[in-house]
Amino acid sequence: MNEELKKRRGKAPRMIQWPDGVFTADQVYQTIAGALSRVSVHTKINNAVDLGTLERVGTVKIRLGRPKVQYRKVERL
Numbered sequence: 889m890n891e892e893l894k895k896r897r898g899k900a901p902r903m904i905q906w907p908d909g910v911f912t913a914d915q916v917y918q919t920i921a922g923a924l925s926r927v928s929v930h931t932k933i934n935n936a937v938d939l940g941t942l943e944r945v946g947t948v949k950i951r952l953g954r955p956k957v958q959y960r961k962v963e964r965l
Contacts, residue, residue, distance in 0.1 A: 904932055910945050912956045933959060 936942040947955040
């Protein structure tokens with residue numbers, strides 16, 4: 889069977905445009921307007937960190953709940 893004619897199941901992969909500057913996963917989730925779940929956003933961020941596209945900058949302590957991790961795009965020269 890020809891590989892080009894074979895259909896893939898499920899949703900098409902969605903690419904995320906990372907914001908400029910420092911951001912959190914919650915901010916990315918808000919900008920994509922629910923196109924992906926929170927878990928999917930965190931998975932894509934973790935993959936980008938592993939690939940070197942994003943880096944962890946620090947954490948933000950909030951009044952109630954877990955602290956939020958901040959990320960930013962890595963500058964490529």
